[in-house]
Amino acid sequence: MALIITDECINCDVCEPECPNGAISQGDEIYVIEASLCTECVGHYETSQCVEVCPVDCIIKDPDHEETEEELRAKYEHITGES
Known part of the structure; x- marks a missing residue:
């Protein structure tokens, strides 16, 4: 599964730099993935x-984006160009 950030987010800015894929960004109200x-x-x-x-x-975990470990690994390989 992909992850989501709920509306409990306090916009503390600590998650964005931790994401190795650049998946986190500032949204209109809170950070988004x-x-x-x-x-x-x-x-x-x-x-x-x-x-x-x-x-x-x-x-x-985002219930609208369920993925297996293998699917997440394939996505990682696609994003990074590794295989």
Whole structure:
């Protein structure tokens, strides 16, 4: 699954620089995650770095973008050009 940021986001700016895929950006009201770029850090780290640093635990799995570990790995390989 890709991740989403809920409206509990306090715009603290700590998640954006942690994303190795550049999937997080400032939205109109809160930070947002581009599902097509989010691999939950598969291929980069053992855990989702944005979730690790979020002080309010507002980053959750997006039920509208369910993906398996293999699909996330394939997305990582596509984004990075690795295989």
